[in-house]
Amino acid sequence: MTQNCEMKLLGSVGSAFVTRILFVFKLKSIEYEYIEVDQRNKSELLLKSNPTLQRVPVLLHADEHPISESLVIMEYLDEIRPDIHPLLPSNPSERAQCRLLAYTFDTLCYPWMKEFMITREAKRREELTQLIIGGYIMLEEAFEKLSKGKAFFGGDDIGYMDIVVGSFLGWTKFYATIFNFNAIEEDRNPKLTKWEKSMWSHEVARSVIPNHETHMDFLNMIISKLPSLPDSA
Ligand SMILES: N[C@@H](CCC(=O)N[C@@H](CS)C(=O)NCC(=O)O)C(=O)O
Known part of the structure; x- marks a missing residue:
């Protein structure tokens, strides 16, 4: 920078x-x-x-x-910058799959994750847990198709979908610590579990994904912007 x-x-x-x-x-x-x-x-x-x-x-x-x-x-x-580390696959159909997957992740999984973080209702949090688990099972299947047996969605190295989902790895780790909920579990997501390890071993991922304290500050900032609860009688 x-x-x-x-x-x-x-x-x-x-x-x-x-x-x-x-x-x-x-x-x-x-x-x-x-x-x-x-x-x-x-x-x-x-x-x-x-x-x-x-x-x-x-x-x-x-x-x-x-x-x-x-x-x-x-x-x-x-x-x-097409020549340095291209992000999207060269095959148009795979490119379309990536874009659709990213759109789906952002319009479904992200709102669920955000609501999970701020909801005050245990029942709703449980519903959201199941929805998020379903979202990551969908990603597990997509990973199998796109990675073709390699370590990343992008193949041998980080590509577009690795960034789209990998940018949330700090948050999923934070949820595991704070809420005791891990969106990526070995029994449900054996391939994503390996992928997560590959991501954390990647120098670029380690250098850009924020740490626990940063996530805590961000959560506090979001909470401070929420309307306060009415006084209970
Ligand atoms: N779909 C957008 C989402 C961006 C987004 O939600 N940014 C948040 C920070 S994580 C923000 O600036 N929120 C301010 C607000 O909604 O007022 C993207 O992919 O860039």
């Missing part, structure tokens, strides 16, 4: 979506400047760059139009 780069990333430490972009920067050896956004007090720069969604990550690349949404940013970076 340097200053005065033509590539700037607006992010919030602890966000798995931001972690995805850090993965790509590292894998593709892209220099960037990181600009932290305080989620409790969003900066003018964020509101100007992503006025509709007002979320991080946002990529500012020289004078180009700002780009938001982690999956869109990942593909953009892959297109402008």
Whole structure:
């Protein structure tokens, strides 16, 4: 991370979506400047760059139009640096599968995981546990098809789906510690269990996935933004 780069990333430490972009920067050896956004007090720069969604990550690349949404940013970076560590498979059908899987993960699994973290109801947390388990079983099947017996979704090295799911590995580890719930268990997910080990042994994954304390700070920040409970009589 340097200053005065033509590539700037607006992010919030602890966000798995931001972690995805850090993965790509590292894998593709892209220099960037990181600009932290305080989620409790969003900066003018964020509101100007992503006025509709007002979320991080946002990529500012020289004078180009700002780009938001982690999956869109990942593909953009892959297109402008196609020769260094390509992320998506070269086969169009496999590319389509990856995009669909990423979309499914983000629109189903992520909201379940987020709600799991903030719900105050034990019954709802149990329902969400089952939904998340189902999501990771779906990923287990997808891993089998895409990895073709190799260590990563991307084959011999980290690819697009490894980043999409791997960006949440810090969070799944955090859930195991704090909530005693592991989304990836050997009996349900034998292949993903091995994949998780391969990811944690990868230097880039270890360097970009935030640690336990960062996740704890992020959780506290999310809780502080929740409406307070009405006083019980
Ligand atoms: N689908 C988006 C999700 C981004 C997202 O949810 N970012 C969160 C941080 S983890 C955020 O900025 N939230 C602020 C808000 O919703 O007000 C992506 O892939 O980039």
